[in-house]
Amino acid sequence: MDMKNVVDIVGVSKAFGSHVVLDNVSLKVEEGENMIVFGQSGTGKSVLLKCIVRLLEPDSGRIFIEDTNVLTLGVKELNNVRKNLGFLFQGAALYDSMTVRENLEFPLIRHYNFTHLEREEKIKSVLEKVSLEEAIDKMPSELSGGMKKRIGLARSIIAEPKLMLYDEPTTGLDPITSKEISSLILELQKSLKMTSIVVTHDLLCAEIIADRAIVLNEGIVQHEGTITELTTSKDPFLRNFFSHEIIEEQNRSSNV
Amino acid sequence: MKNSKSTIVKQNSMEKRLTEFFIMLAGLWQFQWQFLKQIFIPPFEIDQIRKHMDELGIKTLPIVSVTGFIIGLVITMQMQPVMVRFGAEAFLPGAVGISIVRELAPVITALIFAGRVSSGIGAELGSMRVTEQIDAMEVSAVNPFKYLVITRVFATTFILPILTVYVIFIAFLGSYIAVVLVQNMSYSYYVDSVISSVEFGDAIPGVLKTFVFGFIVGIVGTYKGYTATNGTEGVGKAATTAVVVSSLMILIFDMVLVKVTLWLWPTV
Numbered sequence: 001m002d003m004k005n006v007v008d009i010v011g012v013s014k015a016f017g018s019h020v021v022l023d024n025v026s027l028k029v030e031e032g033e034n035m036i037v038f039g040q041s042g043t044g045k046s047v048l049l050k051c052i053v054r055l056l057e058p059d060s061g062r063i064f065i066e067d068t069n070v071l072t073l074g075v076k077e078l079n080n081v082r083k084n085l086g087f088l089f090q091g092a093a094l095y096d097s098m099t100v101r102e103n104l105e106f107p108l109i110r111h112y113n114f115t116h117l118e119r120e121e122k123i124k125s126v127l128e129k130v131s132l133e134e135a136i137d138k139m140p141s142e143l144s145g146g147m148k149k150r151i152g153l154a155r156s157i158i159a160e161p162k163l164m165l166y167d168e169p170t171t172g173l174d175p176i177t178s179k180e181i182s183s184l185i186l187e188l189q190k191s192l193k194m195t196s197i198v199v200t201h202d203l204l205c206a207e208i209i210a211d212r213a214i215v216l217n218e219g220i221v222q223h224e225g226t227i228t229e230l231t232t233s234k235d236p237f238l239r240n241f242f243s244h245e246i247i248e249e250q251n252r253s254s255n256v
Numbered sequence: 257m258k259n260s261k262s263t264i265v266k267q268n269s270m271e272k273r274l275t276e277f278f279i280m281l282a283g284l285w286q287f288q289w290q291f292l293k294q295i296f297i298p299p300f301e302i303d304q305i306r307k308h309m310d311e312l313g314i315k316t317l318p319i320v321s322v323t324g325f326i327i328g329l330v331i332t333m334q335m336q337p338v339m340v341r342f343g344a345e346a347f348l349p350g351a352v353g354i355s356i357v358r359e360l361a362p363v364i365t366a367l368i369f370a371g372r373v374s375s376g377i378g379a380e381l382g383s384m385r386v387t388e389q390i391d392a393m394e395v396s397a398v399n400p401f402k403y404l405v406i407t408r409v410f411a412t413t414f415i416l417p418i419l420t421v422y423v424i425f426i427a428f429l430g431s432y433i434a435v436v437l438v439q440n441m442s443y444s445y446y447v448d449s450v451i452s453s454v455e456f457g458d459a460i461p462g463v464l465k466t467f468v469f470g471f472i473v474g475i476v477g478t479y480k481g482y483t484a485t486n487g488t489e490g491v492g493k494a495a496t497t498a499v500v501v502s503s504l505m506i507l508i509f510d511m512v513l514v515k516v517t518l519w520l521w522p523t524v
Binding site: 093094 | 299387397
């Protein structure tokens, strides 16, 4: 059975001045799939995610989300597409002048006609999913890094998006919390039947989540396959890349 | 040889600064244009405007109260011997009153407001920008420009005139205390003297120009914060340059507005 493509990126290029970050990148992500984007720092992984939601405008190419080319949309139509997707930022990007409750209800108040009671129920249910019910009235400054990521995740999924984009969801976390967050992402993806694109350096996270992965290098998709295919490849770049990742993983584990 | 090298370096850095200044002015103009384009598009976020007005008013009230009081007191003490020298001490309350209402209270309140508020807005929005909170808002299909910029600019534009009227009264209180200290003048004589000298027409241009000053404080602070780059260093830069640029612009616009006022109301 042919699976539908939720995201279809066709020949996207992006340069900052003379520095080409993405060079004619093409990528398809199928419905319900978890796609991992690997790559060294500065190879344009986050730029690719930001181009998908048009936080950055690509210089050329087309980006389809469910058959709609988002690059040609006006503000109103683009916002309608954005309502159906979630984005977990690297630092969680919680609004630090708002409590956890206000952070979570922020998109609900603006886009949906839920009653106060319905909103409360949604907030409680999503906090239960990330196991942080007790944090409801806390300010982001009172939360640890892992808790912030969980609340960021809760805020991204509260409107039950069809597509989730994760920008380094486990960066800066210890291996145990990192594993917890990765398992949570997988669990949520299964229960909410979401499609996900995850930018990460974290091999452990990728092993838990990934259905398929790509490796970006020098602005192009250089390798594509399952995690096992990529980590066992004889390609010199991949061997070098993943040996560094594994050493980093071991170092982090021994530091706990 | 060394001297000529250092002169070239100085010239280059001067050129760079000038270029940066003009780029900033162009950016500010565009930002202001965007403000004018989006101002009439719903949602209007009235609750946010009210919240910011409350916060900004409360935040600046203590400092403007103290400054207003001291300005009234000091200017009266300074002017008293001069008025005595010219045998015009009876006109002291009127002279002080006119200078407070027409110039001192509006400009000093605006400058203090700029120092307190513009830097605060610059730092707050700058930190939201570098921690991707503004991006998060945009991705959640909320227009961050309307939610963060328009609400704050509205709040600063409308709270500054209110603060200025308040400072005028506080400065009069300071001035009266100074009059009592240096000269034996009754309260009723002081009040009568101020009322007969300061006309309503003196207060209108003085207070009206603070709407412009409030707008400057808001638009410069939000522009600097909203366009901040380079992490925490960028946040600090946004906060400090917001104060410098808004204070400078207040003084320049004051000069222009005084000229316009005198041209529009020559008898005032």
